[in-house]
Amino acid sequence: MSARPQISPDAPAKAAGTPRLRADAERNRAAILAAAREVFAEQGLEAPLEEIAARAGVGIATLYRRFPARQQLIAAALIEKITQYAEAADQALADPDPWAGFSGFVERISELQAADRGLSDLLCMALPAGEQVEQLRSQANDQVVQLVERAKAAGRLREDFAGEDLLLLLIANAGIVHVTRADAPHAWRRFVALALDAFQRRDAPRLPPPPSTAQMTHAMLRLARDRGCSSRA
Numbered sequence: 001m002s003a004r005p006q007i008s009p010d011a012p013a014k015a016a017g018t019p020r021l022r023a024d025a026e027r028n029r030a031a032i033l034a035a036a037r038e039v040f041a042e043q044g045l046e047a048p049l050e051e052i053a054a055r056a057g058v059g060i061a062t063l064y065r066r067f068p069a070r071q072q073l074i075a076a077a078l079i080e081k082i083t084q085y086a087e088a089a090d091q092a093l094a095d096p097d098p099w100a101g102f103s104g105f106v107e108r109i110s111e112l113q114a115a116d117r118g119l120s121d122l123l124c125m126a127l128p129a130g131e132q133v134e135q136l137r138s139q140a141n142d143q144v145v146q147l148v149e150r151a152k153a154a155g156r157l158r159e160d161f162a163g164e165d166l167l168l169l170l171i172a173n174a175g176i177v178h179v180t181r182a183d184a185p186h187a188w189r190r191f192v193a194l195a196l197d198a199f200q201r202r203d204a205p206r207l208p209p210p211p212s213t214a215q216m217t218h219a220m221l222r223l224a225r226d227r228g229c230s231s232r233a
Contacts, residue, residue, distance in 0.1 A: 029066050031056040036077035040118025045074055045125075046227040047118075071229045074122065075133045081119040085109055086136045089143040099156035102147045103196050106166070110173050110192045114185070120174045124167070126220040127229060158201045162210040167220075169195050 035055035039047045049070065053063040067073035088108040095101035113120040127134055144166065151157035172195075173188055180187040211219075 028058050028062055032063055032066055033077050036073055041116045044117045045121040071127045078118060078122055082133045082136050086140040089140040092147055093143050098150035098154040102151040105147055110188060113173055114177045114188050124171050124174055125224040155201055157199055160206050161199055164210040164216050167216055
């Protein structure tokens, strides 16, 4: 007669502990993401990951187990914010007035920048391809092209306006928000109003040529590297 299998006395505890471990891991992940949103909003995307771990109440090793690379944490923490950017483009296209749609979109994304330094950084950089954030950004950018063309066709946006001009505005606005946040938190609104006034069609000399798409792409990737978010060349 074969011997009965021996059951370890702590086997039930191990089995019962598996769901608990999974629940703990999910709680840790949620705490890390909540802390990351707060810290990135306050300090930008180059904020120390150690501070995020401390606010989440976990060790830095736990943070790295969940998010081995900074860009993975950024993508997970800011996906809702970049979704708002995409939704703003979608809502702007639904506006029957081409200029109201375009100008409203510019004002909305500038407002999102002013409220969240992390998002402000993200809108001025490019994460590695494949991240969900980049997919959403690409969809939104396709709609922005339509916004620009509609406003031009309506005679409200100057003909020499280029898509790169919108990125230049975001980069400039990010700097204004960063410098004036504590002392003049609404200064960005005047800057955006001035920019929109300049964007409208005028009988004026043509602008200097815009930077190329390749140049701006390299600049966005360089900023991502400077923030520790990418190793791409």
